Amino acid sequence: MQRIGVFVCHCGTNIAATVDVSKVAEAAKHEPGVVYAVDYTFMCSEAGQNLIAQAIKDYGLTAIVVCSCSPRMHEATFRKVAEENGVNPYMVEIANIREQCSWVHKNMDEGTPKAITLMKTAVAKVNLDAPLQEGExxxxxxxxxxxxxxxxIQTALDIADCGYKVDIVEKEQTIGGRMAQLDKTFPTLDCSSCILTPRMTEVAQHPNIRLFTYSEVQExxxxxxxxxxxILKKSRSVREKDCTGCGVCMTKCPSKKIPNEFNRGLNFRTAINIPFAQAIPNVPVIDKEHCIHFKTGKCGICAKVCPSHAVDYEIQDEVIEEKYGAIVVATGFDQIDLHKFGELGYGVSKDVISSLEYERIMSATGPTGGHIVRPSDGKEPKDIVFIQCVGSRCEPDDRRGKTYCSKICCMYTAKQSIMTCDHIPGAKCHVFYIDVRTPGKMFDEFYRRAVEQYGVDYIKGNVGKVTPLPNGKLRVHGVDLLDxxxxxxxxxMVVLAGAIEPNPSIRPLATKLTLSIDNNNFLNEAHAKLHPVEAATAGVFMAGTVQGPKDIPETVAQAGAAAVKAVALLAKDKLKTNPCVAQPDELYCNGCSVCANVCPYGAITYIEKEVRDHGVRETRRLAQVNPSLCKGCGACTVACPSGAMNLKGFTNRQIMAEVDSVCQ
Amino acid sequence: MTPDEMKVRDYILKIYDGDVTKCMHCGKCSASCPAYGEMDIKPHQFPSYVAHGEIAALMDSKTIWECLGCSACVERCPRGVKPGKLIDGVRQAVIRQRGGSHLYPEQIPAMVDPETPQQLLVSVLRRERK
Incomplete structure (x- = not known):
């Protein structure tokens, strides 16, 4: 028989306001095995923990029930107290009387009986608990x-600087991401490429970093x-070790009319292409879909003109298999498709463009060499309208937009309007806004600079319609809600600050990594406040806009955080494994394979084993669980037709005892 | 708000069948409205007027007679507020308070021009079904 101690927490008024905690403690004293029960204001405090330690000594407790918050919050705390005082940590059960009881009930008449039931359930379970040992x-x-x-980039550099090996997998042919497409960064107006490309070079040269570009995680x-x-390393059709990045192939390639993705389709590229001068690696990729050689077997000009004979059409895709201790997901964002916003003229007039397209137009490496001109006729615009919140802040049922605020648009619109006035003397910028949201260091000052120093005309109100006029101008029809x-x-010209969304590649990737994503495809953190860079899957971390809208400084800070979490994992020589894994009972198992079929982790295999049953020796096919692969999900225990499979710490007998105590 | 006004507001909200607190005052409705210039209380003001209980002002407004019922505001509102339906609601409340200015189903066939496309009748009834 166990000697059980029950500890009921008030959690200040969180629990005590809707649960009569002393009644719960009193009721616990009459439960089988309970030798001690008490209530206390904060069980998780040092004084509360000491209370448990003292009770273990005074009453010789062998098992502990804490009636408090969710086990996700403090199970680890109370297990540690038990372990330090000589009780196996798996002899601790938590009755969640906060999230599942006091927070969902309004008065004590409902809260108290339910809390007592939850306490009884935990006592019933702990009575059948067995000490468990963690593996390694x-x-x-x-x-x-x-x-x-x-x-x-930042995550990899930080991990590598701590002395650990890192591999980066990038699906595009160069690293750099969205930041490489930007012109200047707010609020300091640093040139984006100038601060990014040294970091890219650092990645390429770092002895601890390997780069797999034009590659994807396959499994x-x-x-x-x-x-x-x-990792699927797609064929570039160019040998990286031979190519010098001279670019002769690009100048000679006859297939020149392919929309340039890097410039958001504002100009054309060749079939063999390096997207921008500072690309890492500075090696082209042959786009097999558009290459004349791959389509017809003819041409082959690039191979002929290449001075270092690096072009090789025969190179095949390659699959690389590697083992990793930690994974950081940093797949970033894209801008939503603005074609749905017909009333704003996107896709109707060439001079209505997205903010990211405008970045490319402003950028010195862009299609116009940094000269701000209208895409339709190449003329310099003298009057530009910026429209904010296009597709942001919509209701959940909206078919065109996202529910969240994209966070970065207010600041980059202020930046784009300032840059426009700098580029084109005498230019007039108008910004249609719903709210100007500029919290951050020197952010609001930056926005005020646009208004006060650059005379940018901020209009509170939305735009109803943008109509192209016969004279080439665009008529913008809106309201000024203040006047x-x-x-x-x-x-x-009209620039639309379209909402951002997670890069679509996250969906299949999340499935491969068993990560949870929200309604908008952003990754869910293990805890919104206390585990902001950890995914719910152990060993997987996240950084940047894959977790939610954020600007560059926030992304870099989060990348550092993710790197530290990954390093903290890699620095360990051994990891403790969860002992709550499945265990088959040889005498009940009939080798039917049902458990192996439902196991999502491939943890169950079969062995032929000689067993002795009622004096009869026979060879049977028996299930065997690999404890390092088992995640303790319990799918096998419910699938097993003969009840042979048990989850340690959650055995079938324990579950039934809990159900019985609820139904009493 | 007088008790009478409260009653009218409840009536309007019943016809409206939406949520005025969803409005984020972006002005998309007013910017999309072809009759904006003729209106005294603008479409984007309707949700806050209702929320603040200024029902009498809405019922006296020119707007409810200037609205063309084109539903551009309903279609384009990013928050699903449907200002056009709110204007409809106020107009209905005014008409019904006057009393007598409604048709009974049996009167309709006699009053409708036989050339009127049936689709138009259906769409009107659908829009005004509450």
Whole structure:
């Protein structure tokens, strides 16, 4: 028989306001096995923990029930107290009387009986608990970073500087991501490329970093500390070790009319292409879909003109298999498709463009060499209208937009309007806004600078319609809600601050890594406040806009945080494994394979074993669980037709005892 | 708000069948409205007027007679507030308070021009079904 101590927490008034905690403690004293029960204001405080320690000594407790908050919050705290005082940590049960009881009930008449039931359930379970021992697993001292934008670059550099090996997998042919497409960065107006490209070079030269560009994560298996990853390295059709990046192939390639993705389709590229001068690696890729040689077998000009004979059409895709201890996901964002906003003229007039397209137009490496001109006729615009919140802040049922605020648009619109005035003397900028949201260091000052020093015309109100006029101008029809009047502007160019969304590649990747994503495809953190860079899957971390909208400084800070979490994992020689794994009972198992079929982790195999049953010796086919692969999900225990499979710490008998105590 | 006004507001909200607190005052409705210039209380003001209980002002407004019922505001509102339906609601409340200015189903066939496309009738009834 166990000697059980029950500790009921008030959690200040969180629990005590809707649960009569002393009644719960009193009721506990009559439960089988309970030798001590008490209530206290904060069980998680040092004084509360001491109370448990003292009770273990005074009453010789062998098992502990804490009636408090969710086990996700403090199970680890109370297990530690038990362990330090000589009680096996798995002899601790938490009755969640906060999230599942006091917070959902309004008065004590409902809260108290339910709390007592939950307490009884935990006592029933702890009576059948058995001490469990944690196992150990080795840690592969190498991290994988998925995504080579600023988030991935910063994470990789930070991990590598701590002395650990890192691989970056980037699906595009160069690292750099969205930041490489930007012109200047707010609020300091640093040139984006100038601050990014040194970091890109650092990545390329770092002895601890390997780069897999034009590659994708194909398959992930294993578990924290021991992930097995298959990386598909797509063929560039150019040998990286031979290519010097001279670019002769690009000048001679006859297939020249392919929309340039790096410039958001504003100009054309060749089939063999390097997207921008500072690309890392500075090696072209042959786009097989558009290459004349791959389509018809003819041409082959690039191979002929290449001075270092680096072009090789025969190179095949390659699959690389590698083991990793930790994985950081940093797949970034994209801008939503604005074609749905027909009333704003996107896709109707060439001079209505997205803010990211405008970045390319402003950039010195862009299609116009940094000269701000209208895409339609190449003329310099004198009057530009910026429209904010296009597709942001919509209701959940909206078919065109996202529910969240994209966070960065207010600041980059202020930046774009300032830059426009700098580029084009005498230019007039108008910004239609709903709210100007500029919290941050020197952010609001920056926005005020646009208004006060550059005379940018901020209009509170949305735009109803943008109509192209026969004279080439665009008529913008909106309202000024502060002056309560209609606004009609004939302008040269319209820039739409479209909402951002997670890069679509995150969906299949999240499936491969068993990560949870929210309604908008952003990754969910393990805890919104206390585990902001950890995914719910152990050993997987996140950085940058894959987690939510954020600007560059926030992304870099989060990348550093993710790197530290990954390093903290890699620094361990061994990891403790969860002892709550499945265990088959040889005498009940009939080898039917049902458990192996439902196991999502491939943890169950079969052995032929000689057993002795009622004096009869026979060879049977029996299930065997690999404890380092088992995640303790319990799917096998419910699937097993003969009840042979049990989850340690959650055995079938324990579950039934809990159900019985609820139904009493 | 007088008790009478409260009653009218409840009536308007019943016809409206939406949520005025969803409005984020972006002005998309007013910017999309072809009759904006003729209106005294603008479409984007309707949700806050209702929320603040200024029902009498809405019922006296020119707007409810200037609204063309084109539903551009309903279609384009990013928050699903449907200002056009709110204007409809106020107009209905005014008409019904006057009393007598409604049709009974059996009167309709006699009053409708036989050339009127049936689709138009259906769409009107659908829009005004509450």
């Amino acid at each position: 697993a080795p840690v592969t001292k190498r991290a994988l970073v998925i995504g080579g934008g600023i988030a991935g 992930v298996s294993g578990f924290v500390g021991n992930f097995d990853v298959k 309560q009047k209609e606004v009609e502007l004939d302008t040269d």
